[in-house]
Amino acid sequence: MDEHVLDDLALYALGGLEADEADRVNAHLAVCAPCRQQAEETQALVAAVTAAVPAQPPAPRVRQALLRRVGAAAGGNGAVAAAPRRAAPPPAVARPRRFLAPRAWATAALVVALASLAGWNAYLTTQVNQLRAQYRAQAAAVALISSPTTLSLFLEGQGTYVTASGRAYVDPDSRSVVLVVENLEPLQPGQAYQAWIISQQGPAPAGTVNVSRSGWGMSWLNQPFSEHDRIGVSIEPEGGSVQPSQVVLLGGG
Amino acid sequence: MVTRPGQQDSRLMQRVARGDEQALAELYDRYAARVFGVCVRILSEAHLAEDMLQEVFVRVWERAHLYEPARGSFHTWLMGITRNSCIDLLRRQRARPQIAEPPADSPDFTFEETLSDTASDVPEAAALNERAALVRRALAALTPEQRLVIELSYFRGFTRREIARKLQWPEGTVHTRARLALQNLRVQLDRLGLSPEDL
Numbered sequence: 285m286d287e288h289v290l291d292d293l294a295l296y297a298l299g300g301l302e303a304d305e306a307d308r309v310n311a312h313l314a315v316c317a318p319c320r321q322q323a324e325e326t327q328a329l330v331a332a333v334t335a336a337v338p339a340q341p342p343a344p345r346v347r348q349a350l351l352r353r354v355g356a357a358a359g360g361n362g363a364v365a366a367a368p369r370r371a372a373p374p375p376a377v378a379r380p381r382r383f384l385a386p387r388a389w390a391t392a393a394l395v396v397a398l399a400s401l402a403g404w405n406a407y408l409t410t411q412v413n414q415l416r417a418q419y420r421a422q423a424a425a426v427a428l429i430s431s432p433t434t435l436s437l438f439l440e441g442q443g444t445y446v447t448a449s450g451r452a453y454v455d456p457d458s459r460s461v462v463l464v465v466e467n468l469e470p471l472q473p474g475q476a477y478q479a480w481i482i483s484q485q486g487p488a489p490a491g492t493v494n495v496s497r498s499g500w501g502m503s504w505l506n507q508p509f510s511e512h513d514r515i516g517v518s519i520e521p522e523g524g525s526v527q528p529s530q531v532v533l534l535g536g537g
Numbered sequence: 538m539v540t541r542p543g544q545q546d547s548r549l550m551q552r553v554a555r556g557d558e559q560a561l562a563e564l565y566d567r568y569a570a571r572v573f574g575v576c577v578r579i580l581s582e583a584h585l586a587e588d589m590l591q592e593v594f595v596r597v598w599e600r601a602h603l604y605e606p607a608r609g610s611f612h613t614w615l616m617g618i619t620r621n622s623c624i625d626l627l628r629r630q631r632a633r634p635q636i637a638e639p640p641a642d643s644p645d646f647t648f649e650e651t652l653s654d655t656a657s658d659v660p661e662a663a664a665l666n667e668r669a670a671l672v673r674r675a676l677a678a679l680t681p682e683q684r685l686v687i688e689l690s691y692f693r694g695f696t697r698r699e700i701a702r703k704l705q706w707p708e709g710t711v712h713t714r715a716r717l718a719l720q721n722l723r724v725q726l727d728r729l730g731l732s733p734e735d736l
Contacts, residue, residue, distance in 0.1 A: 291712075291716070294712075294715040294716040294718070294719045294720075295690065295697055295711075295712060295715045295716075297719070298686070298687060298690040298691045298715055298719075299620065299621070299624060299690055299691060299694065300686075300689075300690030300691075300695065300696055300697050300700065300711070300715060301696065301697065302696050302697065302698060320608075324608055324609045324613075325733075326719060327609060327613055327617065328609055328610065328613045328733040328734060329719055329722060329723055329726075329733045330691060330719070331610075331612060331613040331616035331617065331733065332672060332722075332726065332731075332733040333672070333676070333687060333691060333722070334571065334574075334575050334616045334619070334620070335571075335668050335669055335672045336669055336672040336673045336675075336676055337571075337574045337575050337578045337669070338574050338666065338669055339570035339571045339573075339574045339666070339669070340570055340573050340574045340577055341569070341570045341573070342569055342570065342573040342586075342587060342590055343587065346569070346573075346587050346590050346591055347562070347565060347566075347569065349591055350561075350565065350590075350591045350594050350595065351558060351561075351562060353591070353595060354558055354561060354594075354595065354598050355558060426632070
């Protein structure tokens with residue numbers, strides 16, 4: 285038997301119910317007009333919250349792209365009239381040709397253009413390869429993090445870095461480690477966060493950890509992890525150190 | 538000046554449902570700045586927000602026949618599509634954590650900051666900004682905990698269980714604070730003479 289869901293409507297409208305709870309509410313709303321009306325009023329109230337967010341005019345290109353897309357989908361030409369406030373671009377003015385370039389000049393220009401294109405192509409190829417490598421590393425990290433067999437270690441903030449934390453994900457077969465950190469402070473120029481695998485023989489540098497402005501970062505460590513090792517993160521001069529200086533995160537062991 | 542756009546929106550939506558591109562363009566001109574503001578607010582990155590803005594209006598175009606004015610204003614419907622589309626993207630990013638996201642309980646996180654008065658000074662945005670200021674006043678009258686629940690659930694896409702875990706609150710407390718937050722918000726909007734349908 286359906287029970288009324290009025291008590292759940294606030295979190296339902298805010299999108300804060302778990303999926304199974306939201307399904308149950310949806311099922312009830314489909315058959316209960318009073319609850320449905322209350323849900324609609326609550327959704328209107330929640331939508332009002334968005335009115336507090338400052339409006340921001342988007343770039344005109346978004347409108348153009350939308351109308352092109354919709355026009356193509358509708359089978360039309362997509363030529364929807366622009367809003368009146370948007371001025372039409374001035375017509376192109378043809379400039380009189382003053383003289384014909386000599387053939388040698390044209391050849392040189394062509395060579396320069398081809399060289400530029402080749403350089404640009406090489407640059408783009410490098411960029412694409414870097415992005416592919418980055419994507420592969422991230423995809424592999426996500427696969428490791430989400431694997432049920434992955435071991436996980438908590439890293440605790442040290443000293444004044446008590447709000448920082450981290451988690452190391454260890455592949456039980458390869459002993460490779462993905463480190464995820466949170467709440468790390470932005471560093472001064474010339475400094476870097478460096479990871480360490482700390483065994484009984486001492487700490488071994490395990491690569492730097494890039495951290496976003498919000499203090500979040502994810503990196504593969506370049507040292508394998510062994511049972512009973514600990515993992516740490518420290519602040520070091522850019523380029524890294526051979527011994528940890530100021531340890532900010534530590535865990536495992 | 539508060540205007541009531543409901544009927545005109547409904548007529549435009551009827552035209553959109555018949556495939557009228559001009560009607561969609563008019564709705565876009567009316568709501569794009571608000572939708573874009575919400576997209577930027579949730580996604581934090583302008584280029585993602587621009588893509589999402591376009592997606593939201595494509596969904597309006599594709600789903601116009603599903604819109605029923607009797608079940609709520611176009612604004613409510615549109616903001617539902619906007620919020621849910623943004624949160625879906627945000628959740629996919631969380632599952633694929635290459636994009637940095639500030640932790641919800643970090644010291645620098647405040648609802649006030651995210652709703653601060655940073656609106657554009659474009660003249661046509663003045664009426665929107667006036668409404669925004671009033672709604673911010675209503676939100677400012679909520680308790681910090683009530684605002685936090687709205688922020689984390691609506692703008693950050695966290696569920697009750699996730700909020701409870703993040704803030705170390707019992708799940709029942711999250712539930713109660715969400716309910717009280719909306720009750721309180723309704724009272725505050727009433728005091729300011731605002732109806733959700735006006736917004």
